[in-house]
Amino acid sequence: MKKSLEYFFATHPSRAEEAWDTAMLSVDTNVLLGMFRLTNDTANKLMQTLEECASLKEKNLFLTKQVLIEFKSNIRMAMKYAHDQFKKSEEFLENSKNKLKSDIYGHLKSSGIIPEKTIKRLKKSMNKEIDLVISELKESQKSSEYNLESRLKIVERLQEIFSDKVLTHEIPSQEDAQKLIKDGHAPSGKDSQKPSSISQAGDAIIWLELIEHAKILS
Numbered sequence: 001m002k003k004s005l006e007y008f009f010a011t012h013p014s015r016a017e018e019a020w021d022t023a024m025l026s027v028d029t030n031v032l033l034g035m036f037r038l039t040n041d042t043a044n045k046l047m048q049t050l051e052e053c054a055s056l057k058e059k060n061l062f063l064t065k066q067v068l069i070e071f072k073s074n075i076r077m078a079m080k081y082a083h084d085q086f087k088k089s090e091e092f093l094e095n096s097k098n099k100l101k102s103d104i105y106g107h108l109k110s111s112g113i114i115p116e117k118t119i120k121r122l123k124k125s126m127n128k129e130i131d132l133v134i135s136e137l138k139e140s141q142k143s144s145e146y147n148l149e150s151r152l153k154i155v156e157r158l159q160e161i162f163s164d165k166v167l168t169h170e171i172p173s174q175e176d177a178q179k180l181i182k183d184g185h186a187p188s189g190k191d192s193q194k195p196s197s198i199s200q201a202g203d204a205i206i207w208l209e210l211i212e213h214a215k216i217l218s
Contacts, residue, residue, distance in 0.1 A: 177201035
């Protein structure tokens with residue numbers, strides 16, 4: 001019984017070390033694209049982990065062709081992520097400022113007993129604080145933490161890590177991927193909601209690449 005359910009039991013340190021030495025590590029597209037949604041410090045720590053994995057053993061870390069294709073297709077959008085988030089936040093605060101002024105003024109004014117000078121002082125202090133936050137957001141966006149140069153450095157480091165670690169065997173066909181999905185043997189639940197057949201088959205193609213690579217190594 002214990003043998004058949006061994007994955008549910010805590011691994012002995014010696015076996016964990018053995019597994020680490022022989023394990024294969026393949027990075028998903030969202031891990032790579034997620035680098036651009038992190039601060040430079042956090043992205044750097046994750047990058048260092050990948051670099052350490054790459055240096056341990058040549059076969060330990062690799063990238064499937066499908067992940068590389070998906071990464072290249074989405075890299076521009078990922079690099080714009082920080083800029084878009086700052087822009088959305090600024091617009092939200094501007095809209096909130098106007099709505100808050102209207103709501104608070106209307107509510108307090110309707111009471112008929114709140115002094116006008118009290119209402120105006122509240123509106124003024126609110127505007128000042130929101131404008132200060134918007135100004136800080138704009139300054140943060142200009143900083144080296146989120147500018148285009150820092151985003152390009154992430155791309156350069158990823159290229160260096162995976163320059164010789166992309167699988168070279170032929171990429172599985174769409175037909176094979178769709179068959180895997182139809183048979184229910186592929187981890188493609190989320191991809192199945194995507195519009196194009198290529199997107200829907202993404203996880204299935206990655207899965208087939210992983211299986212093929214494992215066969216070659218074994």
